Amino acid sequence: MTRSIILGNGRLTILADQNYLLRELYYPLSTDNHLHMGRIGIWVNNRFYWLHDLHPEIEYEEDTLSSKVKASVEGIKIKIKDAVDMAYEILSREVTIEGNKEVKVFFAWDYHIYGTEYGDTALYDPATDGIIHYKRDRWFLFTCDIPTYQYATGYKEVMGYQGTWKDCEDGELSNNPIAQGAVDSAISFKINTGTTFYCWLIAGYNYGDVRKKNDYVQSKSPRELIDRTEKFWRAWLIKAKDYDKVVRRSLLTIVANWQENGAIPASLDTDIMRFNKDTYNYVWHRDAAFASIALTLLGYQDFSRKFFTFSKNLLFNGFLFQKYTVDGFWGSTWHPWTTGYVPIQEDETALLIYALWIHFRKFWDVDFIKDLYRPMVKSAADFLSTYIDEKTGLPLPSYDLWEERRGVHFFTSAAVYAGLVSASKFAEFFGDEEYKDKYFSAAQLVRKGLDTFYQGDHFARMLGDKGFDKTVDASTVLGAMLVYDPMDPRVISNRKVVEAKLTVNGGIVRYEGDWYLKESDKPNPWFITTLWVAQQHIAEGNIEKATEYLNWVLKNSLPTGIIPEQITPSGNYPSVSPLVWSHAELVRTYYYLKNGFTKFI
Numbered sequence: 001m002t003r004s005i006i007l008g009n010g011r012l013t014i015l016a017d018q019n020y021l022l023r024e025l026y027y028p029l030s031t032d033n034h035l036h037m038g039r040i041g042i043w044v045n046n047r048f049y050w051l052h053d054l055h056p057e058i059e060y061e062e063d064t065l066s067s068k069v070k071a072s073v074e075g076i077k078i079k080i081k082d083a084v085d086m087a088y089e090i091l092s093r094e095v096t097i098e099g100n101k102e103v104k105v106f107f108a109w110d111y112h113i114y115g116t117e118y119g120d121t122a123l124y125d126p127a128t129d130g131i132i133h134y135k136r137d138r139w140f141l142f143t144c145d146i147p148t149y150q151y152a153t154g155y156k157e158v159m160g161y162q163g164t165w166k167d168c169e170d171g172e173l174s175n176n177p178i179a180q181g182a183v184d185s186a187i188s189f190k191i192n193t194g195t196t197f198y199c200w201l202i203a204g205y206n207y208g209d210v211r212k213k214n215d216y217v218q219s220k221s222p223r224e225l226i227d228r229t230e231k232f233w234r235a236w237l238i239k240a241k242d243y244d245k246v247v248r249r250s251l252l253t254i255v256a257n258w259q260e261n262g263a264i265p266a267s268l269d270t271d272i273m274r275f276n277k278d279t280y281n282y283v284w285h286r287d288a289a290f291a292s293i294a295l296t297l298l299g300y301q302d303f304s305r306k307f308f309t310f311s312k313n314l315l316f317n318g319f320l321f322q323k324y325t326v327d328g329f330w331g332s333t334w335h336p337w338t339t340g341y342v343p344i345q346e347d348e349t350a351l352l353i354y355a356l357w358i359h360f361r362k363f364w365d366v367d368f369i370k371d372l373y374r375p376m377v378k379s380a381a382d383f384l385s386t387y388i389d390e391k392t393g394l395p396l397p398s399y400d401l402w403e404e405r406r407g408v409h410f411f412t413s414a415a416v417y418a419g420l421v422s423a424s425k426f427a428e429f430f431g432d433e434e435y436k437d438k439y440f441s442a443a444q445l446v447r448k449g450l451d452t453f454y455q456g457d458h459f460a461r462m463l464g465d466k467g468f469d470k471t472v473d474a475s476t477v478l479g480a481m482l483v484y485d486p487m488d489p490r491v492i493s494n495r496k497v498v499e500a501k502l503t504v505n506g507g508i509v510r511y512e513g514d515w516y517l518k519e520s521d522k523p524n525p526w527f528i529t530t531l532w533v534a535q536q537h538i539a540e541g542n543i544e545k546a547t548e549y550l551n552w553v554l555k556n557s558l559p560t561g562i563i564p565e566q567i568t569p570s571g572n573y574p575s576v577s578p579l580v581w582s583h584a585e586l587v588r589t590y591y592y593l594k595n596g597f598t599k600f601i
Contacts, residue, residue, distance in 0.1 A: 003578065008255075013027075014035075020058055020067075039110070051071055051080075065083065076101055085228075093222070106187070108163075121135070129147065130148075137206060146191075243594070255295075263324070265281050267576035282325060319383050319387075335399055353423050354419050357425060357601065370430075377423055384416050394413050411478060421439070454490050455468055459479070475511075475532075
């Protein structure tokens, strides 16, 4: 189910679906999702209701990473505000009940600590009047500032047990104090009249750690933690004050995904796991590069610097692997190692250097760049300039940005061109004349080879063993913007063909005959592809048409401002949400609207 909310501070990250079921909890990095389900229940008039069944209204507090939830039932109103603290691994929650009826509020926690349901412990802790779940060095404490009414721990997913959450539905809990194995918990609070109370969820590495943080919350008050977090994010957005609120929401969404060590995963939505038991929770340097560029363009320096530092030691013989875990290990892959070529997506190596150049051109942070020049810029550029077919001048075969086919791709080649030109500019800046000429000459060979992709009225997407694959592909629009003058007649013609062949319900699909997650006879429009076409229109001066595409993106995004990967013709979201790259392209599009289009090289 689509994720509508993401809250995070780089060490604790939490996602909720469109009915405000908490579905993901990552700590201290997004290596493992520790949460299976976080539920909220209401007992009123001798009947029980789960909040997620009440079709709650969900939104963000504007210009913050605080979520607001509203629902009504049996003459009472429920309001909940959640915020992950800007400094500590603490989720603070404000609960307001309006009405003059006795109400019981239930919080049910179903963890899969370290991503598995076995070997956990759930217990009631009298010292904190809260529920603790732990496994090894992952501890989670939940408590509130009013006395607990009842609690329960118990078994789930074994021997036919559904879970302690089911015990909530009769309005009473067993007060069983501890359980181990596949376990969950519930805790309840009785309220006689309308009131506001506060709860908090703490993540830590042992009992002493969560106790220390619990003492801190009580000394500060959760209300103060919420207030300071909202003030922090509003202050953080000062650099984007002249941009539309949808841009500010996209910036916040990007940084909510960003991990403290600099890793930026593509998406933390685990619902996609239903297809092949894997997720988008990896660092693809293509997606991450564009996320870095988006923040750089609006003046945010530190996140990108952490990303480049994270990436510095990942290069292997000058290239990047397909994808990485957020703690810097090779991720899972489907690229065979038996083709005779390196099993990579070469655009990712190139785009890392391109993003670094844009960062340097914006901030001129020489002291930072000097430590990256030899091990990252020159290492990658040496690889890019030698992994070339001498006959065509184009890069040797690798896998395309859609990760579906091996060959010599137009977009990949365009990215290699941008990476080599960027490396040449770095070498020029540092007075490294030999390498400046080496990288620039290699880039010009690639550009000359790219000209051969123009076939009739559009750019072919790939050169393979059987010649050019002329399938119309939206990635050629982005590739062309990295290389050519946007007013080049070939570029304009290519854009027109893409629109003519790939428009579905006002958005742009990836390519002709795209099958991925298709639910009807038509492919699904993607948000990034639609925004690429909008960017090309901006470059041509077609502002009205670009705005039409932007409005399509905004209309088809989630009400909270979250942008998924794609949308079906019937309006469903079959893939991850949010997709970081979608938000990055929205930011870049608005930047071009305000400042004009540029390739930066």
